[in-house]
Amino acid sequence: MSTSIYDQNLPQNEANHAPLTPLSFIERTAEVYPDRLAIIYGDLRRTWSETYARCRQLASSLQKAGVGKNDTVAVMLPNTPPMVEAHFGVPMSGAVLNTLNTRLDPETIAFMLDHGEAKVLIVDPEFAPLVAKALPMRKLDTPLLVIDVEDASYGPAAQQVGSQTYEDFVAKGDAKFAWQLPGDEWDAIALNYTSGTTGNPKGVVYHHRGATINAISNVLEWDMPKHAVYLWTLPMFHCNGWCFPWTVAARAAVNVCLRRVDAQSIFDAIRNHGVTHYCGAPIVHGLLVNASAAMKEGVPAGVKAMVAGAAPPAAMIEGMEAMGFDITHVYGLTEVYGPATVCAKHEAWNDLDIGERARLNARQGVRYHLQRSAAVLDPETMEPVPHDGETMGEIMFQGNIAMKGYLKNPKATEEAFRGGWFHSGDLAVQYPDGYIKIKDRSKDIIISGGENISSIEVEDVLYRHPDVLAAAVVAKPDPKWGETPCAFIExxxxxxxxxxxxxxxxxxHLAGFKVPRAVVFGDLPKTSTGKIQKFELRKQAGSASAIDA
Structure with a gap:
């Protein structure tokens, strides 16, 4: 077999190839726009050159502490400056960033620290009590360096759980630390845990290539300009903030950090800092739409909002339009770096009535710019379903925006990638225009306020009650949270x-957001073989009385 003329004496080398990494975004921005504002947090202001220097110091200090390639550095942080710095400083050290969900219970946090084999844990004062409970529950006896963040804006006297403070730790590092590109863009950059339908959470491993490509796709989907002002309402612990820490750096934009999300804080930030973009679950947008007229006063038109989770209802779209906001609906999962499809809008839709616009915008849409493919396939034959808006199949992804796999779980990884596609577990249809719309969830996952809740996990807890004979948990529609758990108990x-x-x-036994918000006693509908018929319970859930929270 002869070698192609295009392969002869044309080797890949340092001059013509570099592995993709989102770390290059902050390096370039600090070089080109060193004095542009990078971070706003309360009274704190930092430029991109200052932020880059601190990220390099963090990386340097981690290496001095013995952290190296593929070591795990976990963080328990809200949307504050240390969380932004962790997205660059941790991978600059060669380590893998594990952003822990601050809403979980101590047992789950302890499991994640052990499963990910964390060597360092950085803790915000707000979550020190939670970490204090989790640490003794660890089963590994390997050393764990715990570092306390000090934040005067938090308020209450902080509980100390670490051996040193974050500022002292960063100060030990070299602001000119010569971090290295990953040896391979396939190297791990982040570890994110996702709720499974059974057992413990699965650890989703991201690579530098996927993080880079999804960060760029975010720019393209939103036509995001240089020096945008991005408000952190979406938790950075969730899919690394849909890769937006890296997107913001790529655009030399501004990170407006918020410790807590509430309507007043969001509207104040928009007015005071000129916010142009933000992301959030439907509950965040609902907070804004339902806020008082006085709270909305003086908010400029043109703010771009990205929503994922439950499809945005007509009332939300109408409410956002009334405020002058431009809403974009995206869809994805932790395994695909957050959003990997977008309901790309067409100008012709503007002439339609609100009901028809809402119907079109409620679809999960089409693949992200740099994703190879998003399609609805028959999970048995792996053939595409007809684009008729009726035939059900499973949403599957293929290409650049997909995880490496599940940490220490080859069986689950193999199943997820069966047939050369990532299987989402979401059942959907595809329309003649190629747009995808979810119709059901094959794994009975409940999405509440943007967080996944495993119905089986809640059921396992219910079965531990001595008076419970049988239990089933399904999603109950909720105007605030999108969905909440509804428990049917025999x-x-x-x-x-x-x-x-x-x-x-x-x-x-459960984190607060996983606790059922409706409980119904009675005989459960079952098949002839004794299997509980959840589809019957879903019909009843809508009318079940909610419990006052």
Whole structure:
């Protein structure tokens, strides 16, 4: 076999090839726009040159502490400057960033620290009590360097769980630290845990290539300009903030950091800092739409908002339009770096009535710019379903924006990538124009306020109650959270357990957002083989009485 003329004496080398990494974005921005504002947090202002120097100091200090390639550095942080710095400083050291979900229970945090084999844990004062409970639950006896962030804006006296402060740790590092490009763009950059339908959370491993490509796709989907002002309402612990820490750096934009998300803080930030872009789950947009007229006063038109999770209802779209906001609907999963499809809008839609626009915008849409493919396939034959808006199949992804796999879980990884596609587990249809729309969830995952809740996890807790004979948990539509867990319970003969007893039991074993917000007692519908018919329960869930939170 002869070698192509295009392969002869044309080797790949340092002059014509470099591995893709989003770390190059902050390097370039600090060189080109050193004095542009990078971070706003309360009274704090930092430029891109200052932020880049601090990221290099963090990387340098981590290496001095013995952190090296493929070591895990976990962080328990809100959307504050240290979280922005961690997205660059940790991978600059060669390590892998594990952003922990601050809403989880101590047992789950302890599992993640052990499973990811974290060598360092950086903790915000707000979550020090949670970490203090989690640390003794670890089963590994390997050393874990715990570092306390000090933040005067937090308020209450901070509980110390670490051996040193974050500022002292960063100060030990070299601001001119010569970080290296990854040896391979396939190297791991981040570890994100996602709720599975059974057992412990799965660790999703991101690579430098995917993080880079999704960060760039974010720019393209939004036509995001240089020096945009981005408000952090989406948690950076969730899919690394949909890769937006890296997107913001690529555009030499501004990170407006918020410790807590509420309507007043968001509107104040938009007015005071000229916010142009933000992302969030439907609950965040609902907060804004339902805020008082006085709170919305003086908010400029033209703010671009990205929403994912439950499809935006007509009332939300209408409310956002009334405020002059421009909403973009995206869809994805942790395994595909957050959003990997977008409901790309067409000018012709502007002439339609609000109901028809809402119907079109509620679809999950088409593939992200740099994703190879997003399609609805028959999971058995792996053939595309007809584009008729009726035939059901499974949403699958293929290409650059997909995880490396699940950490220490080859069986789950193999199953997820069966047939050369990533299987989302979401059942959907595809329309003649190629746009995808979810119709059901094959894994019974409940999405509440942007967070995934495994129905089986909640059911396992319910079954641990001594009076529960049978239990099933399904999603109940909720105007605020999108969905909340609704528990259907068949009690043992003679049991006198109350709804309050069930809720109190769940609160002992589950994070608050996973606790059922509706509980219904009665016989559960079953098939002839004894399998609970959840589709019947879903019909009933909508009318179930909610529990006052």
């Amino acid at each position: 009690l043992k003969a003679g049991a006198t357990t109350t709804v309050e007893d069930i809720v109190a039991h769940c609160k002992k």
